[in-house]
Amino acid sequence: MTAAASTSRNRRGRPGYDRQQVLEAAVRIFNQQGYDATSVSDIAASLGFAKSALYHHFESKASILELALDDALSGLESALDSAVRDNGSASAQLRQFVHSAVGVLTARLPQVMLLLRVRGNSEVELAALQRRRAFDQRVAMIVAAAQEEGMLRKEIDASVATRLIFGMINSLVEWYRPDGPVDAAELADDVLLATFDGLQTHP
Amino acid sequence: MTAAASTSRNRRGRPGYDRQQVLEAAVRIFNQQGYDATSVSDIAASLGFAKSALYHHFESKASILELALDDALSGLESALDSAVRDNGSASAQLRQFVHSAVGVLTARLPQVMLLLRVRGNSEVELAALQRRRAFDQRVAMIVAAAQEEGMLRKEIDASVATRLIFGMINSLVEWYRPDGPVDAAELADDVLLATFDGLQTHP
Numbered sequence: 001m002t003a004a005a006s007t008s009r010n011r012r013g014r015p016g017y018d019r020q021q022v023l024e025a026a027v028r029i030f031n032q033q034g035y036d037a038t039s040v041s042d043i044a045a046s047l048g049f050a051k052s053a054l055y056h057h058f059e060s061k062a063s064i065l066e067l068a069l070d071d072a073l074s075g076l077e078s079a080l081d082s083a084v085r086d087n088g089s090a091s092a093q094l095r096q097f098v099h100s101a102v103g104v105l106t107a108r109l110p111q112v113m114l115l116l117r118v119r120g121n122s123e124v125e126l127a128a129l130q131r132r133r134a135f136d137q138r139v140a141m142i143v144a145a146a147q148e149e150g151m152l153r154k155e156i157d158a159s160v161a162t163r164l165i166f167g168m169i170n171s172l173v174e175w176y177r178p179d180g181p182v183d184a185a186e187l188a189d190d191v192l193l194a195t196f197d198g199l200q201t202h203p
Numbered sequence: 204m205t206a207a208a209s210t211s212r213n214r215r216g217r218p219g220y221d222r223q224q225v226l227e228a229a230v231r232i233f234n235q236q237g238y239d240a241t242s243v244s245d246i247a248a249s250l251g252f253a254k255s256a257l258y259h260h261f262e263s264k265a266s267i268l269e270l271a272l273d274d275a276l277s278g279l280e281s282a283l284d285s286a287v288r289d290n291g292s293a294s295a296q297l298r299q300f301v302h303s304a305v306g307v308l309t310a311r312l313p314q315v316m317l318l319l320r321v322r323g324n325s326e327v328e329l330a331a332l333q334r335r336r337a338f339d340q341r342v343a344m345i346v347a348a349a350q351e352e353g354m355l356r357k358e359i360d361a362s363v364a365t366r367l368i369f370g371m372i373n374s375l376v377e378w379y380r381p382d383g384p385v386d387a388a389e390l391a392d393d394v395l396l397a398t399f400d401g402l403q404t405h406p
Binding site: 152170172174189195196198199201 | 358375385
């Protein structure tokens, strides 16, 4: 963007660019210091904006949180919808979902991190937790169906198996970084292999 | 304990009982509202103690944190030491460690939860993080050795495999509860099976 164009867009409030910028900055600060401990002023200050400029783009701190959580949840839900649509067997659906869920997490890391840290202290958070629970239940039903198909071992209770799968996937937010040494596509393959085939060699 | 004995011990400050009680209450509050946001007064108030009574047992908030983190770390380190001592092959060492690490986590849930939430905002936290990193590296070396033995698949980088194993184990703090429906011993078997053999049936 040229300086002139930038100035011109500044005058009009640069709606598209600023909105995304505000969202990213807010999610970063929410993740750093916690949603409750973050004020709209903190977000504005981190961008060098006035608080009023921020309110030009978002109604409230809660509406920023809502959008960020929706981004994470929609990504995961779409991945599951596609996996169900693209595959006949529950086992194949689950394989595709696990693989693409890692893709969602690595591509939308800050939003997923935020989602995983939500504790339900507000209406927006409670709604996100409820949506996440409904989503987890859909996955648990696919795990149970894959066990019925004989493709997943039945020794592990379906709800525990679901939690273990999500446990491994979600733990990536603790260490995976887009600019780090681990390739996102390889990581999706690794998680799929680890959860389905296990780390042990099978001679 | 009889009422008389309790009163008599109260007069002497009930050192053993109170110390443990303070530790448990502190860890619970640290986990609920965060270490930084917790004051010594919060801990004392939750027990109906005066602040001075609490200082009778612990020098500072940091010394309580230090003890709790040491409890989690010592448990994990002992589990690893035993696994190394009891087994010849790296693969067998790793199997025993994964199984007993789940046992440590379920038996010392609040302390391990606290350890996993430590962010390094104080000297005590930094020391715990450093000790945890050294520990993780020991496990990663065993994973690498098990790959060399041909017992663990080499497609997954040893450090990634280590993170995935810990990811699954550590995620238990998010949902496992001692009074919940899942049996701790069964859970250890489940995690071992999931990480080594995978969730898929191997016909």
